[in-house]
Amino acid sequence: MSKSASGALLSTVEIDRNLKVPLYKQVENFLRGLILDGILKPKQKLPSSRELAEDLSISRITVKSVYEQLIAEGYLKSKTGSGTFVSEDLEFFSYKKLKSVMVKPAEVEGKLPDRVDPINLSKATIRYGETAPFRPGLPALDRFPIKSWNKYLFNAMSESGRYNLGYGSLNGSRDLRRSIAQHLADARGLRVDAEQIVITSGAQQAFVLISFALLKAGDTVWYENPGHIAGRDVMTAMGANVMPVPIDAEGLDLDYAKNNFDIPKLIFATPSHQHPLGITMSLARRLSLLKFAGNNNSWIIEDDYDSEFRYRGRPLPALSALDEERRVFYVGTFSKALCSAVRLGYVVVPEWLIETFAKATNLLGQNASPITEAALAQFINDGRFAEHIRKMRRLYRDRRDTLIEDQIAYEALLGKGIESLPLSVYCLQPIERTALVLGFSGVPRKRMPKLVKKMSETLRSIH
Numbered sequence: 410m411s412k413s414a415s416g417a418l419l420s421t422v423e424i425d426r427n428l429k430v431p432l433y434k435q436v437e438n439f440l441r442g443l444i445l446d447g448i449l450k451p452k453q454k455l456p457s458s459r460e461l462a463e464d465l466s467i468s469r470i471t472v473k474s475v476y477e478q479l480i481a482e483g484y485l486k487s488k489t490g491s492g493t494f495v496s497e498d499l500e501f502f503s504y505k506k507l508k509s510v511m512v513k514p515a516e517v518e519g520k521l522p523d524r525v526d527p528i529n530l531s532k533a534t535i536r537y538g539e540t541a542p543f544r545p546g547l548p549a550l551d552r553f554p555i556k557s558w559n560k561y562l563f564n565a566m567s568e569s570g571r572y573n574l575g576y577g578s579l580n581g582s583r584d585l586r587r588s589i590a591q592h593l594a595d596a597r598g599l600r601v602d603a604e605q606i607v608i609t610s611g612a613q614q615a616f617v618l619i620s621f622a623l624l625k626a627g628d629t630v631w632y633e634n635p636g637h638i639a640g641r642d643v644m645t646a647m648g649a650n651v652m653p654v655p656i657d658a659e660g661l662d663l664d665y666a667k668n669n670f671d672i673p674k675l676i677f678a679t680p681s682h683q684h685p686l687g688i689t690m691s692l693a694r695r696l697s698l699l700k701f702a703g704n705n706n707s708w709i710i711e712d713d714y715d716s717e718f719r720y721r722g723r724p725l726p727a728l729s730a731l732d733e734e735r736r737v738f739y740v741g742t743f744s745k746a747l748c749s750a751v752r753l754g755y756v757v758v759p760e761w762l763i764e765t766f767a768k769a770t771n772l773l774g775q776n777a778s779p780i781t782e783a784a785l786a787q788f789i790n791d792g793r794f795a796e797h798i799r800k801m802r803r804l805y806r807d808r809r810d811t812l813i814e815d816q817i818a819y820e821a822l823l824g825k826g827i828e829s830l831p832l833s834v835y836c837l838q839p840i841e842r843t844a845l846v847l848g849f850s851g852v853p854r855k856r857m858p859k860l861v862k863k864m865s866e867t868l869r870s871i872h
């Protein structure tokens with residue numbers, strides 16, 4: 410039997426030889442736990458490997474390998490000639506203390522940077538987690554071409570040599586940037602050089618980059634109200650004063666903003682399809698907005714998140730296509746046209762900022778994978794992307810018509826297990842209109858009537 414206190418403690422480890430967890434791992438986890446819980450104290454001596462091996466009826470080699478591992482992790486120290494000890498470096502650390510901080514945030518209030526509050530208040534996490542029918546902004550995941558996409562992923566790994574296994578190019582795959590430039594010319598009337606495109610891990614990373622590069626604390630931002638949640642919240646977290654600009658029949662109400670707010674450093678707009686109200690910004694408003702930005706040295710973010718899908722009228726070219734002064738950052742994403750899990754988007758930046766943006770992407774963590782970039786470039790070049798969009802356009806029109814035809818839905822949309830979002834969530838300031846926002850593209854047509862009926866019954870039952 411070990412004589413030391415630590416030896417007595419350690420001999421209580423319950424080794425279960427029926428478990429799949431190997432013996433050395435069981436002892437290692439137990440020992441690590443005793444140290445983290447503060448039961449074994451810094452500088453405390455451990456039993457020799459021979460003693461412990463005897464106590465636990467395991468081999469001395471096993472105990473030695475446990476000690477070596479914990480020495481490598483910094484939990485233990487070995488002193489030649491004297492034995493093995495709990496590391497004295499852990500003197501200032503107490504897991505118990507850490508736990509109590511975690512449950513009592515009030516104790517650290519005032520010690521955390523100002524940025525923590527807006528991060529905690531952010532509603533941007535709404536888009537995470539499991540999804541239920543009618544969640545806004547979700548494409549038809551049931552129709553994602555998994556088999557075909559897998560082939561492209563497979564080829565990106567196996568055919569293109571080892572290049573895709575590294576970090577890739579600074580501003581994203583050249584092939585993908587070329588494919589996107591071509592797509593923008595065909596679909597959005599935008600003539601951009603592939604060199605102006607910086608690949609991101611989605612629109613949100615583009616908003617983070619732009620905010621990081623352009624905004625100082627206290628800068629004014631004009632932001633559509635109601636408007637996209639995650640973009641607004643990152644600007645607030647960066648310390649900007651984000652001002653809510655109402656939406657009228659022509660889009661962002663420029664006159665209102667001019668009369669009520671300071672000149673902005675940045676304006677955020679969704680001209681093609683206002684998010685979430687769906688209004689298309691008129692040509693006159695686009696021209697006024699560009700003129701205003703040019704005259705006042707303001708930048709504009711054009712978030713063109715779902716321009717591939719239109720169900721009424723012909724699409725206007727992108728705002729960016731009219732931008733002669735180069736004030737617009739055009740942001741695109743594949744989250745809607747494909748799915749958000751591909752984590753690919755891009756920002757078209759004015760020529761003189763390309764390198765800055767590419768470097769900023771890297772600085773903040775290059776989240777796009779060269780493997781998916783390569784797969785997507787080929788997917789676009791082979792016409793698969795255009796084909797998928799055509800199919801989805803038909804499907805979404807059909808699902809949308811099914812929803813709209815049924816007028817009950819408009820009155821009955823109240824969630825009990827049905828994931829609509831209240832319009833107020835999108836608002837920085839309350840607006841008069843009240844509504845629930847529904848995403849139709851993720852709900853198969855067949856399920857639509859049943860779900861609408863369920864919604865209607867729920868609503869009736871609460872009146």
Ligand SMILES: Cc1ncc(COP(=O)(O)O)c(C=O)c1O
Binds near residue numbers: 536679712
């Ligand atoms: C208005 C708007 N812009 C952009 C995005 C896309 O974000 P991301 O590309 O980061 O997935 C979304 C998705 O929720 C959105 O609703």
